[in-house]
Amino acid sequence: xxxxxxxxxxxxxxYIDRLRNGNDLIDEDTFRxxxxxxxxxxxxxxxxxxxxxVGTMILLVCVCALTDPKxxxxxxxxxxxxxxxxxxxVGVSFGANCGYxxxxxxxxxxxxxxxxxxxxxxxxxxxxxxWVPIVGPMIGGCLGTLLYYLLIEKxxxxxxxxxxxxxxxxxxxxxxxxxxxGVDDDTNV
Numbered sequence: 231x232x233x234x235x236x237x238x239x240x241x242x243x244x245y246i247d248r249l250r251n252g253n254d255l256i257d258e259d260t261f262r263x264x265x266x267x268x269x270x271x272x273x274x275x276x277x278x279x280x281x282x283x284v285g286t287m288i289l290l291v292c293v294c295a296l297t298d299p300k301x302x303x304x305x306x307x308x309x310x311x312x313x314x315x316x317x318x319x320v321g322v323s324f325g326a327n328c329g330y331x332x333x334x335x336x337x338x339x340x341x342x343x344x345x346x347x348x349x350x351x352x353x354x355x356x357x358x359x360x361w362v363p364i365v366g367p368m369i370g371g372c373l374g375t376l377l378y379y380l381l382i383e384k385x386x387x388x389x390x391x392x393x394x395x396x397x398x399x400x401x402x403x404x405x406x407x408x409x410x411x412g413v414d415d416d417t418n419v
Contacts (some may be wrong), residue, residue: 262349265340267329267363269356278328278359282366285324286332290374292316300386331363338364
């Protein structure tokens with residue numbers, strides 16, 4: 231979900247039976263959640279914000295760990311799958327309170343779309359909840375990367391990571407000494 235989500239204008243097509251069999255398009259409380267996230271009615275604004283901050287923070291700590299070259303990252307072919315599983319895990323763990331935006335673009339773009347197609351209270355629903363999935367993930371993303379740096383990356387030694395190439399480990403001087411040590415002076419090379 232980077233930038234603008236290409237799939238959200240197509241979502242009404244996925245729910246065409248609900249649209250035909252009821253008045254769900256007008257009933258904002260049941261249908262608008264298809265596009266953007268809305269909080270559970272029994273959560274406070276502080277709890278909603280904490281939910282988004284912590285969920286995004288956990289996501290970013292995991293993504294930093296998975297993509298850090300000094301941390302033996304997974305193979306490039308598996309990385310998208312593993313990140314997807316992390317996102318799913320965060321969603322299953324934190325989705326009950328607010329849905330799981332954990333990305334400002336995932337929530338803001340569809341929210342603007344629902345305002346364009348005619349929904350009311352898109353930005354005022356649930357005590358002006360709309361800002362929580364925008365600000366919370368920004369704070370959580372910064373905290374997650376800071377936490378990874380303070381707890382993991384700060385303690386790296388200057389030694390290269392497990393994925394370093396041989397040319398990065400061995401200096402040119404070492405190669406020159408090793409090559410010259412193995413050459414006999416009487417031999418024409």
